[in-house]
Amino acid sequence: GAVVSQHPSWVICKSGTSVKIECRSLDFQATTMFWYRQFPKQSLMLMATSNEGSKATYEQGVEKDKFLINHASLTLSTLTVTSAHPEDSSFYICSARDGGPQEEQFFGPGTRLTVL
Amino acid sequence: QQQVKQSPQSLIVQKGGISIINCAYENTAFDYFPWYQQFPGKGPALLIAIRPDVSEKKEGRFTISFNKSAKQFSLHIMDSQPGDSATYFCAASTQSDYKLSFGAGTTVTVRA
Numbered sequence: 001g002a003v004v005s006q007h008p009s010w011v012i013c014k015s016g017t018s019v020k021i022e023c024r025s026l027d028f029q030a031t032t033m034f035w036y037r038q039f040p041k042q043s044l045m046l047m048a049t050s051n052e053g054s055k056a057t058y059e060q061g062v063e064k065d066k067f068l069i070n071h072a073s074l075t076l077s078t079l080t081v082t083s084a085h086p087e088d089s090s091f092y093i094c095s096a097r098d099g100g101p102q103e104e105q106f107f108g109p110g111t112r113l114t115v116l
Numbered sequence: 117q118q119q120v121k122q123s124p125q126s127l128i129v130q131k132g133g134i135s136i137i138n139c140a141y142e143n144t145a146f147d148y149f150p151w152y153q154q155f156p157g158k159g160p161a162l163l164i165a166i167r168p169d170v171s172e173k174k175e176g177r178f179t180i181s182f183n184k185s186a187k188q189f190s191l192h193i194m195d196s197q198p199g200d201s202a203t204y205f206c207a208a209s210t211q212s213d214y215k216l217s218f219g220a221g222t223t224v225t226v227r228a
Contacts, residue, residue, distance in 0.1 A: 006159075032214065043205060043218045044160065093159050095216075103148040103214055107159040 003027055004096050006108035013084055014116055021079045021111045023094030028106075029074035031099030035067075038091040038110075050077050084115040119143055120208050122219025130227050135193040137222045139206035142187065146208040150216075151180065151191045154203045163204075164191075196226045 003026040013019050023033055032051050036044040048064075050056040050071035058064045066088075068080040077096075081088055091112055095105040121140045129135045139149075147168055152160035166173045166180045166189065173180045179192040193200055206219040 004159075034215070041221075043220050044216075045218075046215055049213070049215060091157075097214060103209060103211065104150070104162060104165070105214070105216065107152075107161065110157070110159045112157070 002104075002106045004030075004094065004106045004108040006092075006094060006111050008111060009109065010112040010114075012114045012116065015085050016083055018080055018082045019084055019113060021081075021092055021094075021113070023077045023079070023096070023108055025075045025096045025098075025106070028096075028098045030077070030096035031074065033071055033077040033094055033096045034105065035069060035077075035079050036093045036095070038093060040091075044093060047079075081113065084113070086115045089113055089115045118220065119146075119217040120206060120219040122206050122222060124222060125220065126223040126225070128225045128227060129196045131196060131198060133196050133226075135191075135196050135200070135224050135226075137191045137204055137206070137224075138188065139190065139208075139219050140186075140188045141208050141217075143208070143210075143217075144187070145210045145212070146217075147211055148209045149180070149182065149189050150207050150209075151178070152205045152207065152218075154205065154221075160205060193224070196224075198226045198228050200224060201226045 007022045035047045048056045048058045056069035071077040093110045095107045097105045150165035151163045154160040164175045177194045182189045207216045209216045
């Protein structure tokens with residue numbers, strides 16, 4: 001149980017285009033989802049927290065107009081990278097928790113974004 | 117600033133040996149300390165986690181030692197196997213927002 005999927009697993013796009021990444025909790029209801037960014041050989045950096053039905057909260061330094069997050073249902077959150085540029089190329093990972101007393105987050109497999 | 121400091125950056129261990137990774141934190145509000153294993157191109161997977169009311173937790177070959185007064189915790193991997201070669205991250209969070217602060221990561225290489 002507790003499986004989180006991401007789609008696509010990798011995407012290549014041209015500079016200036018927008019890319020949408022989906023994060024789904026397959027066997028539980030995710031009241032909270034988190035989006036992380038990971039550059040090669042670096043750690044995970046939290047970008048934003050999204051709660052179902054409410055606006056996402058962004059970490060300091062993350063442009064909310066560039067990284068649009070929608071958590072429209074208890075099983076789906078999306079991250080849209082708008083007007084992508086080569087510096088946005090990274091590994092994007094989501095995680096989800098079910099809102100219960102347990103702190104555990106379940107991570108997705110990640111999405112590799114390459115902007116040409 | 118990085119709220120969780122992790123060392124070493126990398127380590128090499130012989131098969132059957134012990135791998136030890138250390139982490140230190142400053143925020144005394146942290147109350148959940150997980151360790152994650154990540155393989156290249158994959159998302160992190162939870163290995164083991166501990167809360168500050170426990171000084172040690174063991175699951176199979178993985179043990180967390182926790183020193184609340186020193187604000188330090190460590191991961192011991194016993195009988196290291198080549199399949200353990202991966203990057204390991206410590207992390208910490210609070211029950212107020214569940215946001216995870218990650219350490220910088222340790223790349224472990226187990227030589228056969």
